[in-house]
Amino acid sequence: MRTTMGVAAASAAVLLIAGCGGGGPRSSEGEKLTDGKIVLGVLNDQSGAYSELSGKNSVKAVEMAVADFKAKHGDKAVTGDITVVTADHQNKPDVANTRAAEMYDRKAVDAIFDVPTSSAAEKVADVAKEKRKPYFNITAATTTLSGVKCNKYTFHYAYDTYMLANGTGRNSTEQGARNWYMVYPNYQFGQDMEKSFSTAVEAAGGRVVARDAAPFPNTSGDYSTYLLKAPTLNPRPDVLGTMQAGAELVNLVKQYNEFKLRDKGIGLAVGLMFLTDIHSLTPAALSGTVYTDAWYWNYDVQNRKFADRFQAETGTRPTFAHAANYSAATQYLEAVQASGSDDADTVVGALEGKEVEDLFLRNGKIRAEDHRVVHDAYLAQVKPAVEVTEPWDYVKILKTIPAAEAFKAPSPDCKM
Amino acid sequence: MTGFLQNTFNGLVSGAFYALLALGLAVIFGMLRVVNFAHGAFYMLGAFGAYILLAEVGVPFWWALVLVPTGLGLFGMLLERAFVHRLTRLDPLYNFLLTFGLTLILQDVVKSRYGIQSSPYATPAELGGSVDLGLFDFPTYRVFILLFAVAVCAGVWWLLTHTRIGVVVRAATERPELTRAFGIDVGRWVTPVFGFGVGLAGLAGVLAAPMRAVNPLMGADLIIVVFAVVVIGGLGSIFGSVAAGFGIGLIQAWGEAYAPPIVAQTLVFIVMAAVLLLRPAGLFGREESSA
Numbered sequence: 001m002r003t004t005m006g007v008a009a010a011s012a013a014v015l016l017i018a019g020c021g022g023g024g025p026r027s028s029e030g031e032k033l034t035d036g037k038i039v040l041g042v043l044n045d046q047s048g049a050y051s052e053l054s055g056k057n058s059v060k061a062v063e064m065a066v067a068d069f070k071a072k073h074g075d076k077a078v079t080g081d082i083t084v085v086t087a088d089h090q091n092k093p094d095v096a097n098t099r100a101a102e103m104y105d106r107k108a109v110d111a112i113f114d115v116p117t118s119s120a121a122e123k124v125a126d127v128a129k130e131k132r133k134p135y136f137n138i139t140a141a142t143t144t145l146s147g148v149k150c151n152k153y154t155f156h157y158a159y160d161t162y163m164l165a166n167g168t169g170r171n172s173t174e175q176g177a178r179n180w181y182m183v184y185p186n187y188q189f190g191q192d193m194e195k196s197f198s199t200a201v202e203a204a205g206g207r208v209v210a211r212d213a214a215p216f217p218n219t220s221g222d223y224s225t226y227l228l229k230a231p232t233l234n235p236r237p238d239v240l241g242t243m244q245a246g247a248e249l250v251n252l253v254k255q256y257n258e259f260k261l262r263d264k265g266i267g268l269a270v271g272l273m274f275l276t277d278i279h280s281l282t283p284a285a286l287s288g289t290v291y292t293d294a295w296y297w298n299y300d301v302q303n304r305k306f307a308d309r310f311q312a313e314t315g316t317r318p319t320f321a322h323a324a325n326y327s328a329a330t331q332y333l334e335a336v337q338a339s340g341s342d343d344a345d346t347v348v349g350a351l352e353g354k355e356v357e358d359l360f361l362r363n364g365k366i367r368a369e370d371h372r373v374v375h376d377a378y379l380a381q382v383k384p385a386v387e388v389t390e391p392w393d394y395v396k397i398l399k400t401i402p403a404a405e406a407f408k409a410p411s412p413d414c415k416m
Numbered sequence: 417m418t419g420f421l422q423n424t425f426n427g428l429v430s431g432a433f434y435a436l437l438a439l440g441l442a443v444i445f446g447m448l449r450v451v452n453f454a455h456g457a458f459y460m461l462g463a464f465g466a467y468i469l470l471a472e473v474g475v476p477f478w479w480a481l482v483l484v485p486t487g488l489g490l491f492g493m494l495l496e497r498a499f500v501h502r503l504t505r506l507d508p509l510y511n512f513l514l515t516f517g518l519t520l521i522l523q524d525v526v527k528s529r530y531g532i533q534s535s536p537y538a539t540p541a542e543l544g545g546s547v548d549l550g551l552f553d554f555p556t557y558r559v560f561i562l563l564f565a566v567a568v569c570a571g572v573w574w575l576l577t578h579t580r581i582g583v584v585v586r587a588a589t590e591r592p593e594l595t596r597a598f599g600i601d602v603g604r605w606v607t608p609v610f611g612f613g614v615g616l617a618g619l620a621g622v623l624a625a626p627m628r629a630v631n632p633l634m635g636a637d638l639i640i641v642v643f644a645v646v647v648i649g650g651l652g653s654i655f656g657s658v659a660a661g662f663g664i665g666l667i668q669a670w671g672e673a674y675a676p677p678i679v680a681q682t683l684v685f686i687v688m689a690a691v692l693l694l695r696p697a698g699l700f701g702r703e704e705s706s707a
Contacts (some may be wrong), residue, residue: 052533186677215672215681219641220665221628224426225672232419250534250629253613258539258555258627280534280629 033342037081040329043099043124044139049246050116053274054139054321057314058114059086063320064313065329069337079335085109089120093295096120100127100135109138110342111332113325118142118189128153129166133344136328139321141189141272143411150414152348155371158324158360159294161189161196162408163377167292168269169200169241171379175398177239177267180208183226183252184243184271185216193271195244201241209233214244223252227259230266239290243271253281253289256342262288275392279366283394284385292401293380295320295360298393306359316387317392320360327360357371363403370409377406418551423673424666425549429558431665432495432565433620437642438649438657439572446589447602447609448502449508453515455642456635457522459615461488462621463630464526467535475625477540483617484622492614496607504606519636527632534629543626561623568619569658576654589652590702604624644688650701660699677702 036241042059045051066082085107089096096115103109104127111134115121121140128135129151136155137145141164145156165325173180184190190213198208210233212226230240239260244252249270256268270277273291297317298308306326310318318326335350336342352371356364379399388394437459444452465484469475475483495518503510539557546553576582587595588602595602621635628634645664649656666686671680679686691699 047527048531049532052531057521059519180556186681213677215677217637219637219684220430220626220668220672221634221638222426222430222672224429225423225669228419228422228426229673247534247629247631247634250631251627254629255629258557276533280536282534282536285536 032340033079033336035108035224035342037079037083037108038333038336038342039107040082040084040332041100041103041107041112042084042086042114042325043089043096043103043112043388044086044114045091045116046086048091050091050139052114053276053319054325056086056115057310057316057318057322058138058325059084060314061310061318061326062113062329064309065326065333069330069333074335078340082333088112089115089117091117091120093117093119093123097123097127100124102132104128104131104133110134110336110344111347113328114138114321116140116321118144121145122149125149125151125154134332134348136332138324138328142192143408146367146370147399147413148413150370150411152371152416153344155327155328155351155373157373158226158320159377160372160407161192163294163406164272164292165193165196165200166408167377167379167406168271168290169197169206170204171292171399171401172239172269172290173201173204173206177269178206179237180239180241180269181204181226181230181233181266182211182241182243183214183223183235184211185218185245185248186213187216189245190216190243197241197243197271207235209235209237214248216248218248218251223255224259227252227255227261230261230413231264237266239267239269241269241271245272246277247325249273249277252370253285257285266303274321274396275317277343278382278394279392283382283388286382286394288382289382290398291380293320293378293395293397295323295324295382296374296378296395296397298395299378299397302359323360327358330358331356331361331366365403367410370414370416372407372410374403374407376403377401419673422554423669424553425554425562427666427669428662429561429665430668431662432561433624433638433661434615434642434645434665435569435658435661436565436620436623437638438645438661439569439654440613441642441646442649442652442654442657443572443585443589443608443616444613445646446654447585448496448500448504448606449592450504450511450515450610452613453502454518454522454638455513455515455613455617456490456639457519458492458617458635459621459624460526460632460637460686461491461522462618462634463537463625463628463634464530464535464621464632465618466622466625467537467630470537471535477622480622480625481619485619488618491611493607493611495614496610499559500610501606523636524631526643530632532633534631536637537625538632539626544663557626561627564623572616577678581605589654602648641684644684646698648688648691648698650698653698653700653702656698656700669674 034135042062044054046055063084087099089099091290113136115124116139121137134153138158141161143160149345169306182194264303268289270291297303335347339346339350351366352368354366362376366373380395381398466480470481543557543560547554547556547559647659649660671683
């Protein structure tokens with residue numbers, strides 16, 4: 001009897017040791033996490049101007065990343081307890097600031113994602129730095145996030161003004177659009193974009209014939225002054241470069257068509273455009289327009305597969321913001337898995353310098369110097385209406401812009 | 417010279433929208449003494465009405481031009497009976513809060529159904545070309561808006577000066593107490609006049625759909641300028657609202673073409689401030705009597 005007890009105790013002890021050392025049971029691995037769980041925070045605009053291009057569907061994309069991560073790692077996952085929390089920052093810097101602090105402090109959020117609107121994104125970068133917690137910016141365009149505002153915990157993921165300007169400005173100029181007329185909204189984003197675009201155009205041997213700041217907000221909703229001016233300029237511009245966004249872009253494009261500028265030989269290049277913008281304007285209104293895209297849903301089989309799943313969940317096709325949120329959440333979770341820890345410094349260390357290939361990041365690399373996440377970008381052109389054979393498939397990719405060319409070299413302004 | 421004329425034409429087209437909206441505001445204010453903050457939302461509903469008719473029912477622009485203002489006019493009458501009416505005897509602040517609240521509700525209802533992104537609406541094919549005006553070509557649709565808005569304003573003017581309803585409305589607008597003293601039942605006309613004003617905003621919305629972004633917030637920016645227009649024209653002055661509407665359209669267009677952007681951006685409010693300093697009741701307004 002005593003012998004049997006001894007054997008049982010011995011085998012129990014062996015099993016226990018094996019269990020601990022073998023890395024199998026999730027409970028013992030979970031203890032490596034500070035609180036046994038991972039909470040991802042999506043902080044973005046849920047009802048305003050950016051709510052459709054990102055918004056609630058970005059939350060859905062992050063949830064898809066969590067589901068895929070759990071399915072991939074199963075019992076071997078660093079923890080099974082991964083949740084997604086979300087908040088609306090209404091594109092206001094002060095609200096973003098408060099919500100971000102609240103997420104890190106009270107909601108036990110391990111990493112924040114998305115955060116459109118440059119001014120709000122900069123505030124969140126400050127909070128991330130102060131709280132020493134990771135922050136993946138997806139939808140803000142300002143290069144300051146990997147410049148003066150860069151810090152150890154902030155990663156700038158999808159795109160920035162340099163990528164847009166260099167992609168569209170430089171490539172269009174190289175492809176023959178030598179003379180440009182720039183129209184931009186008179187506030188920081190518009191002014192920055194105009195400067196970046198003009199620099200890119202001139203660097204490629206083109207010329208900016210004229211540049212005009214339009215009132216912002218443009219209460220009259222009318223752009224005819226600029227549209228009428230375009231054909232009278234000398235030399236006559238080959239392309240009208242517009243830096244307007246959202247409803248202002250819609251107004252401008254509708255009126256561009258009204259004045260038939262394309263028929264007069266003046267093409268249209270848009271500084272920043274999302275798939276949702278093309279959808280609301282219709283491809284017919286934009287046909288021939290050139291812009292730079294960070295990702296396109298129907299680019300290849302892998303993207304299309306994701307887009308089909310995304311559509312089943314949300315009823316719409318993903319914008320690049322959605323795909324990038326999915327990718328950032330995946331890369332964060334994989335880094336936690338690989339390092340077996342949710343300690344911010346450890347995870348950041350695991351991400352720095354990493355070369356990545358995933359749904360969104362093609363030839364991707366997370367630069368250690370400034371945390372700019374570089375990847376291939378695409379020069380896109382809206383198809384003529386007759387070539388659009390299925391809803392949302394509005395674009396043909398003219399050219400892949402290699403990662404090294406798409407983004408600018410680390411800025412000396414960035415002191416990690 | 418050609419450029420100046422083109423800018424002038426475009427200013428008048430922008431002005432046509434201001435005039436139609438200001439006209440509705442002026443009629444409503446004159447009769448009800450209600451500053452209708454929901455006017456921008458009704459303009460937005462007009463554009464969405466056109467969009468819904470075309471995209472979901474297949475009803476073209478021309479029918480929308482009749483159906484949408486009529487429908488919105490009836491909706492306006494319903495709102496007047498259900499809400500506005502009950503508050504007219506109270507402090508004007510109550511109606512301000514009511515119409516402001518209505519704006520938020522209407523915007524959110526549309527936003528929850530159609531999203532924040534603009535909805536597509538193409539220019540009707542018949543109006544897609546351009547008209548040769550001698551010195552330059554001008555988009556047919558813009559010529560149409562200009563002629564149509566002028567015709568509507570003239571029509572309203574004729575109604576006010578040549579019909580019995582018009583006489584009552586003008587009398588009640590200018591001297592409400594005296595009109596009542598003559599035994600005229602002003603109250604009877606309040607509801608249809610409110611509906612009429614709302615219908616005009618809806619009409620402006622339908623006209624805007626082909627050339628402007630159709631989204632839930634489209635009225636919010638515009639209405640600020642329209643209020644400035646009404647103040648410049650003289651609160652309650654029907655002629656003043658129309659004249660100031662076209663005038664402000666012109667000033668904005670010239671400003672954008674010839675003034676530095678920072679001035680163009682604030683020109684309307686500079687003009688408003690100047691007018692208020694020189695003529696506190698607006699260009700065509702009269703000082704309110706204490707009666």
